[in-house]
Amino acid sequence: xxxxxxxxxxxxxxxxxxxxxxxxxxxxxxxxxxxxxxxxxxxxxxxxxxxxxxxxxxxxxxxxxxxxxxxxxxxxxxxxxxxxxxxxxxxxxxxxxxxxxxxxxxxxxxxxxxxxxxxxxx
Numbered sequence: 001x002x003x004x005x006x007x008x009x010x011x012x013x014x015x016x017x018x019x020x021x022x023x024x025x026x027x028x029x030x031x032x033x034x035x036x037x038x039x040x041x042x043x044x045x046x047x048x049x050x051x052x053x054x055x056x057x058x059x060x061x062x063x064x065x066x067x068x069x070x071x072x073x074x075x076x077x078x079x080x081x082x083x084x085x086x087x088x089x090x091x092x093x094x095x096x097x098x099x100x101x102x103x104x105x106x107x108x109x110x111x112x113x114x115x116x117x118x119x120x121x122x
Contacts, residue, residue, distance in 0.1 A: 048072065 031039070050056055051068040112122055 044075075 048068060048071055050058075051060060052065055054060060054065065115122065
């Protein structure tokens with residue numbers, strides 16, 4: 001799709017007439033993964049700040065604030081461990097593609113042979 005043809009004009013090639021199709025201007029907004037992570041981090045940060053600094057004056061017990069204060073560090077360490085475990089697992093279970101490797105080697109040999117026939121010295 002390019003240009004104006006995708007933005008509302010429909011072309012019927014059999015009768016060679018152009019018909020204008022009305023479309024609603026409502027766009028569905030899809031959250032990207034980055035936006036989901038940023039939303040989650042901002043919500044967690046807001047809750048953390050509210051509890052740690054008692055911004056809403058909820059009169060929470062001191063123990064809650066003492067536990068909440070180092071929570072970002074705990075979450076960061078937990079995320080790091082999860083990431084390391086995920087990468088390690090994916091590396092350990094990575095599949096070899098023997099058939100694709102053989103096919104690629106054959107294509108390389110064919111290309112070299114073709115280049116030799118055309119006079120290129122390798």
